[in-house]
Amino acid sequence: MKKELRPVHDVVTCDVCGRTILKGERAEPYLAPGGHRHQVCDLCSVRAQQEGWIRESAAGDMPTRLPRSEPRRGLLGRLRGRRPHDPGPPPAERAPRTTNGGEHAEHEEAPPQVRERLAPARPRPKDPRHVRAIPTTAQAKVDRALDLFNGSSHQRTIAGLARTLGTPFVSAQPDTAQGSQVSVVVAWELSWYRYRVDLGDEADPVMMLDKGEEIEQIEEDLREWNARLDADGRVLAGHSVNDGGSEE
Secondary structure, three states: OOOOOOOOOOOOEOOOOOOEOOOOOOEEEEEEOOOEEEEEEHHHHHHHHHOOOEEHHHHHHOOOOOOOOOOOOOHHHHHHOOOOOOOOOOOOOOOOOEOOOOOEOOOOOOOHHHHHHHOOOOOOOOOOOOOOOOOOOHHHHHHHHHHHHHOOHHHHHHHHHHHHHOOOEEEEEEOOOOOOEEEEEEEOOOOEEEEEEEOOOOOOOEEEEEEEOOHHHOOHHHOOOOEEEOOOOOEEEOOOEOOOOOEO
């Protein structure tokens, strides 16, 4: 009997050179202008970057704007900016004498400034808790959540993707089950990201919960597009978008 040999893995081709990716090789997804995703082999990564494609995994590391170079000051300005000569630490104070009981006998005789330095330091409370006030209305929760999101590193990821994929759909909805949480969804035709903003968490309030490729995968109540991105990639509330994802 003749045996028919069939491949045991999916055939993947490089979108730059057209070569079939061999078993054991690795192809990485790149994002091209216009929102198209391409598979690129390791040998063609340089050519993909020359075409303006960006690696999908590195889109979050792109800064939203270039740093502004500081103007060089003149010679007179540099001389004025120099710090005065450091006189060094003050001379060591005379150690106070103690009595037989071990108490400082000179505390009462020393000036107030010296007694304050000689007094034992008060221990700090362990694990201090910082309680953040949570707004009561839905709109106030959304506004506060977007302020926290725009101050996180996730905002830079969205801003980098928006430069390549275009204007996204944006939704910010309070969680009905958890009163202190707000769900933020940013979606394009080819990909979407969902974040949770905890208004009561002061240490790390923003966390990415899920991501996907089809908008239909998002829950219907989270597809009420009630926010938008501005020119700097920040999420703003109180603005609707049409079916094309652009501003109305």
